[in-house]
Every structure is written in structure tokens, then in C-alpha cells.
Amino acid sequence: MASIQYLNVVCVLFELDRPFSNNFWLNVNDPRVSFNGIVETTNLNPRPDLKGKSLIYIPYYMSRDNPRWSWGDSEFYNEYISALKLIEPNFNETWILRRHVFRDVNAQAVCRVGFSEITPKMRTPIVGLYITDSAQYYPEDRTLSASVRLGSIVAGIVDRDLQESQIPVLL
Numbered sequence: 001m002a003s004i005q006y007l008n009v010v011c012v013l014f015e016l017d018r019p020f021s022n023n024f025w026l027n028v029n030d031p032r033v034s035f036n037g038i039v040e041t042t043n044l045n046p047r048p049d050l051k052g053k054s055l056i057y058i059p060y061y062m063s064r065d066n067p068r069w070s071w072g073d074s075e076f077y078n079e080y081i082s083a084l085k086l087i088e089p090n091f092n093e094t095w096i097l098r099r100h101v102f103r104d105v106n107a108q109a110v111c112r113v114g115f116s117e118i119t120p121k122m123r124t125p126i127v128g129l130y131i132t133d134s135a136q137y138y139p140e141d142r143t144l145s146a147s148v149r150l151g152s153i154v155a156g157i158v159d160r161d162l163q164e165s166q167i168p169v170l171l
């Protein structure tokens, strides 16, 4: 597990008083914009309870030695609001109702050549200890579906081990 490298992620979330676009997922490949995409989740799930408001989030993956990892929230807001204006010239800061910055370490495994050989197994050398980790989705990318599938597979392994009495039953 220690040999796997991961990227960290910073997700900036904006709640707007109106839709930003008609897109759920907008890939951005423009040297003037630092991030690679905008996800407007309310265009996939309109959330009637939000009464026309929209939620957009902007993920940015980076290694922990990237200077942006130590940026403060306002540095992200300032840069991203300028970029949003570039993408949608009508966008105005007054549309923003609430905003948040979320940071998560080890969010994405870096899958180098030979990755399948170092992917950790679900059954660990410690009897009774099992792990599931997004690195085990390989060769798929991270998805909720893959995590549900892993959970199901590891539950089957635990069940078989229990039946074969390889792990103690704690009641």
C-alpha cells in the first residue's frame, strides 16, 4: 500500500441563484483557465427543493508538493470566479449564494505501468482484516458503482472465510 502514490484534490463548490450552464460536465482545455472542468450537478439531478438554484463544483487534482495545495480559500475563489466569467461572460458574483472549499488527501491513485502488480489485495495478511480502496478499481476509474461492486466482492470473501472458519466470529 505504501508504494502507491496518490494525488490530492481541492473541490470548490458554489451554490448559485440560477443555472450556470446547461451542462452537467464541462471539460475545459484552455491555457487561460487553471482547472480542467466544471461539474454542474443540478443539471443531472435538478433537485426541485433548491427551487431553481444550482450547484457547481470544480475539482483540481494535484500532488502534495504543488504550491496550490497550500493556497487559502480566497485564492481559489478569486481565480475561479475570474475563470467562470471567462467561460460565461454573463456570470456575475452576485449569483453566488454560498461557497465552500473542500480538500481531500490521497483522492486519486496514480496508476503507473505495472499497477495491477502492486494493487493491494482485499484479504490482508492480518487474519480478519479486509480492505477495499479506490486503487483496487483499476483498470477502471473511480466510480460509486465500482465501490459498491468492491463492497459486494469483499462481503463474499468474508462470508466464504467465515464458513471455512478462517476468521474468528466475534459476537
Ligand SMILES: Cc1cc2nc3c(=O)[nH]c(=O)nc-3n(C[C@H](O)[C@H](O)[C@H](O)COP(=O)(O)OP(=O)(O)OC[C@H]3O[C@@H](n4cnc5c(N)ncnc54)[C@H](O)[C@@H]3O)c2cc1C
Pocket (backbone or CB within 6 Å): 009, 011, 059, 104, 107, 134, 142, 143, 144, 145, 147
Ligand atoms: C472529486 C471527486 C469526484 C468524483 N466524481 C465521481 C463521479 O462523478 N461519479 C462517480 O461515480 N464517482 C465519483 N468519484 C468517486 C467516488 O466518490 C468514490 O469512488 C466513492 O465515493 C467511494 O466510495 P466509498 O464508500 O468506498 O468511500 P467514501 O465515499 O470515501 O466513504 C468513506 C467514508 O468513511 C468515512 N470514514 C473514513 N475514516 C473513518 C473512520 N475512521 N471512522 C468512521 N468513518 C470514517 C469517511 O468520512 C467517508 O464518509 C469522485 C471522487 C472524487 C474525489
